[in-house]
Amino acid sequence: MIYRHEEQEKHLKLKWDGYRPSLPTCRPELWEDFAEYLVARNLNPELARYNGWYPTKYKGCDRILIPCSNREGVPYFQARAMTDDVQLRYASPAAPRDDSIVIVWPESKLKVKGCVVIEGPMDALAAAEFDYVGIALMGNQPTDAVIEHLSGFVRSFQPVWIVPDADSLHMGPNVLCALVQHSLSGMILTPPKKDLAAMSRKERRSFLYA
Numbered sequence: 186m187i188y189r190h191e192e193q194e195k196h197l198k199l200k201w202d203g204y205r206p207s208l209p210t211c212r213p214e215l216w217e218d219f220a221e222y223l224v225a226r227n228l229n230p231e232l233a234r235y236n237g238w239y240p241t242k243y244k245g246c247d248r249i250l251i252p253c254s255n256r257e258g259v260p261y262f263q264a265r266a267m268t269d270d271v272q273l274r275y276a277s278p279a280a281p282r283d284d285s286i287v288i289v290w291p292e293s294k295l296k297v298k299g300c301v302v303i304e305g306p307m308d309a310l311a312a313a314e315f316d317y318v319g320i321a322l323m324g325n326q327p328t329d330a331v332i333e334h335l336s337g338f339v340r341s342f343q344p345v346w347i348v349p350d351a352d353s354l355h356m357g358p359n360v361l362c363a364l365v366q367h368s369l370s371g372m373i374l375t376p377p378k379k380d381l382a383a384m385s386r387k388e389r390r391s392f393l394y395a
Contacts, residue, residue, distance in 0.1 A: 205260050206278040208250060215240030215247055215267075222249065222267045227386050228307060229314050236289050236313070240267075244276040251306045253285040253323075256334055261285040263306055263323060275323075284334035287321035289313040299344040301393065302335065302360060302371070304353065307382040314386070315393050318342055325349065325356035327363070335360075336367035345371035346393070350380045 219240040220230040233249070241250045241264065248264040255261060261283070264276045289309040291297060293316070301312035302320045309319030320338070322331060339345050345364065349356035357373035364371050374392065378384050384392065 205280055207260055208252065208262055209241040209243045209264065211239040211250070212241050212247075215242075218247060218267055219249055223310075226307065226382060227384075228310050228382065232289075232292060232314055233310055235292060236310075238310075244273060246271050248276065251287055253282070254288045254334075255283050255285040256337075257283060259283070263287065265306065282323070282331075284328075284330035285323070286331060286334055286338075287319075287323060288338070289319035289321070291316045291318070297342060299346065300339045300342045301381070302339070302345060302347045303381055304350050304356060305380065305382065308348065308350075308380050311381045311384070311389055312348075312393065315390060317346070317393065322356075322360070325353040325359075327360065332360075332363045332367070336364060336369060339364070339371075340369065343370075345369065347371050347373045348376055348381055349373070351376055352379065 223230040223233055237252045239250050241248055243264040247267045249267060251263040251265060253261040253263065261278065266274050287306045287309050291313045296316045297318055298316045300320055301317045302322065303309055303312065304322055304325050306321045309321040312319035320335065347357050347360050354375065361371050361373055376392065381389060
């Protein structure tokens with residue numbers, strides 16, 4: 186999948202000194218649509234809310250706002266359309282992401298089993314339901330800044346599973362090599378379907394607990 190920020194960053198400075206847009210406003214009338222969209226994908230809407238996800242209107246359609254984390258603490262987000270009949274499924278603000286990643290926590294931080302590093306936010310949400318910290322890189326070609334942020338974060342949460350999308354398997358060894366260069370280890374798990382979000386809950390459990 187091509188994320189909007191990957192195209193934008195070709196034309197933006199690596200270090201942004203301009204205006205940082207704030208997060209879009211929550212639209213409470215869309216909470217039911219928010220839940221229906223996630224439930225239809227075998228994802229947990231309450232876990233999404235626990236991690237600060239909410240419904241909004243952005244770039245001309247109803248979307249799920251997914252806040253991102255970065256070391257500078259600047260506003261950045263992904264906004265996923267709640268229908269697939271739009272050209273831009275994931276939208277992001279007109280500012281560089283820097284080292285932003287999506288971090289999705291399980292409901293109990295005391296039971297964290299490790300980290301699952303994946304491409305998309307929905308996959309991260311799927312992993313977090315099974316007591317892993319889900320980390321979405323928002324693309325399959327992470328920048329050096331993203332790898333630096335990722336490496337610093339996962340150092341506290343071992344083991345690290347790397348789950349590439351089935352149509353971009355190169356992401357797995359690329360990320361693993363980058364982690365090794367930071368004196369970290371990990372293991373690549375190849376999904377039996379397109380990605381973690383495409384599996385049923387039963388399939389995800391067997392896959393992550395294998």
